[in-house]
Amino acid sequence: MKVRIAPSILSADFGRLAEEIAMCVSGGADVIHLDVMDGRFVPNITFGEKMIQTVRRLTSLPLDVHMMVDEPERYFDSFAGAGATGLTIHTEASPHLQRQLGRIRELGCLAGAAVNPATSLASVREVTSDLDLLLVMTVNPGFGGQSFIPASVDKVGRARRLLDELGSRAALEVDGGVARDTIEKLWRAGADTFVAGNAIFAAGDLRAEIAALRQICLETV
Ligand code: DX5
């Protein structure tokens, strides 16, 4: 399984965004993760279409857009048009998940579904064939820099088994509190895509931190 490191620009210094994204690229980041928050689904407000466009101009890496918003379908067209490569929606905000995932694929994007810590994996079981990515949240969404929830490791293991059992090739992404001290357990449990905000952007050397996170996985048999 390939390790994919996805820096979350939520923790970047927006005044130096171009420079910090360039460092992520030269440090070997596989994906750039963008956290869109609406102040309703989660308490915080971040950014939307304009930021996706801006980042699209700064890099050719895939852009993984994590939509922490109610009624996410209202933004599918504009985010796809702005250059998103993948759109991930929360099951808790998506009553018609199967149709919504289908629409994301129709727009040419990878379709992702995210589950909060309190949400059962049963919420995605019936749509695994519609999924390109399953995001298991390892904190309650809304803010960067929160503490990792230890019980998530077991959930990631169950998510891995669910995808394998149903023959899904979807990526298994984890998001929240991913750092040097948590990544090994998550990788062992079967995650392959690691979002990291604070761990990367608060590090003195972004590039070294990306390499270190990847190396921990590669050294773990
Ligand atoms: C949290 C966001 C995350 C956040 C992760 O709601 O979805 O992507 O940026 O930040 P860290 O890695 O700092 O926990």
Ligand code: ZN
């Ligand atoms: Zn995120």
